Amino acid sequence: MMTMIPIFQTPLGRLFQADCQVVLSTLEPESVDLAFADPPFNLGKQYTSNINDAKASHEYLEWCQTWLDGMIRALKPGGSLFLWNLPKWNLPLGAYLGERLTFRHWITVDIKYSLPINGRLYPSHYSLLYFVKGKKPAIFHPDRQPILCCRHCGGELKDYGGYKDKMNPKGVNLSDVWTDIPPVRHTKYKKREANALSLKLMDRIVTMASDPGSLVLDPFGGSGTTYVAAELTGRRWIGSELDCSSIIKRFDGLDADREHLSQIHSSKNILFTNADLEKRRKAGKPLSKSYRVSEIIEGACTCNAATPKQSNLFNAS
Ligand SMILES: C[S@@+](CC[C@H](N)C(=O)[O-])C[C@H]1O[C@@H](n2cnc3c(N)ncnc32)[C@H](O)[C@@H]1O
Structure with missing residues (x-):
């Protein structure tokens, strides 16, 4: 097996400026706990790496199948x-994967990812396929979500009636429809002109299907969102990208990402976000005493950042 020299590394991660197929072929079989890929979508976009993003459909699918084979080979039994x-x-790639791995979720x-097109429905969702090697995942701890509240007054959008005291203080179950992932637009958190995924999305995937110390693989680095999520939550990571300049620059100063991730962590695995409790307090809408929120004051954040105490906001209403 060929040994490659990383263009960049941290104590947890290694990044290779090379074609992903070459890097995948050097990986130890069954060594990776979580493999994630966000390839170019063959939409004819211009990438700084100058790849051909306008292949014939069959060529694109064949190309995808080749690196998917490499990812499957590298995945541990029970890996995701x-x-x-x-x-x-x-749709076709899911069918391909379904012959090799076990389907978990679409x-x-x-x-929204494009403008409305005449005669078509407005394209409004991305697909995130989730498969495991073998029958079930070795690691699976999905985030729990805060109750959905009105963005003006913080009141619950759904009436939980007599079930309030039965609600898990850590929040509601994560479903297979994610409506809370922001497009990456904010200049403070935007790491590249195009294509960067949201840190919230990558944190959700990384923390669901890996543990601290696990090995996370992403063959299409882009601006490095997967690697940042892995690095800041204590996972080991390995990646490839044809043009690594944005990733190296991003790792030069991770403070903004660290702060962003701490905000993300303080708003998950809790029944009410501090922002919603604050809105309720201002709107004079006390929270029903039936909710068991006071049990979840600390511990929601897993990135060592300070989590504001909820008890202050709760008692104030
Ligand atoms: C959609 S972007 C990934 C964005 C990334 N998920 C993020 O959050 O920043 C796809 C990336 O794959 C890279 N790429 C395309 N072909 C590649 C190949 N054969 N090997 C490695 N990287 C490749 C492109 O340069 C591009 O940056």
Whole structure:
């Protein structure tokens, strides 16, 4: 097996500036706990790496199958594979994966990605395929979600009636439709002109299907969102990208990402976000005492950042 020299590394991760197929062929079989891929979508986009993003459909699918084979080979038994793409491509690629791995979920991620087209429905979701090697995942701890609340007054959008005291203080179950993933637009968190995925999305995937110390693989680095999520949550990672300049620059100063991730962590695995409790307090809407929120004051954050105490906001209403 060929030894390659990483262009960049941290104590947890290694990044190779090379074609992903070459890097995948050097990986130890059955060594990876979580493999994620966000390839180019063959939409004729211009990448700084100057790849051909306008292949014939059959060529694109054959290319995808080649690196998917490499990812499957590298995956441990019980390891998870996630594939992010347009529904158009994930339909045939999902069928391909289904012959080799066990299907878990087609996750719908509600983000508008193009303008309305005459005679077509408005494309409004990405597909996130989730497969495992073998019968079931070795690691599976999905985030729990805060109750959905009105963005003005913080009131619950759904009436939980007499079930309030039965609600898990850590939040509601994560479903296979994700409506809370923001498009990456904010200049403070935007790491590249195009294509960067949201840190919230990658944190959700990384923390669901790996543990601290696990090995995370992403063959299409882009701006390095997967690697940042892995690095900041204590996972080992390995990646490839044809043009690594954005990733190296991003790792030069991770403070903004660290702060962003700490905000993300403080808003998950809790029944009410501090922002919603604050809105309720301002709107004079006290939270029903039936909810067991006071049990979840600390411990929601897993990235060592300070989590504001909820008790202050709760008692104030
Ligand atoms: C959609 S972007 C990935 C974005 C990334 N998920 C993020 O959040 O920043 C796809 C990336 O794959 C890279 N790429 C395309 N073909 C590649 C190949 N054969 N090997 C390695 N990287 C490749 C492109 O340069 C592009 O940056």
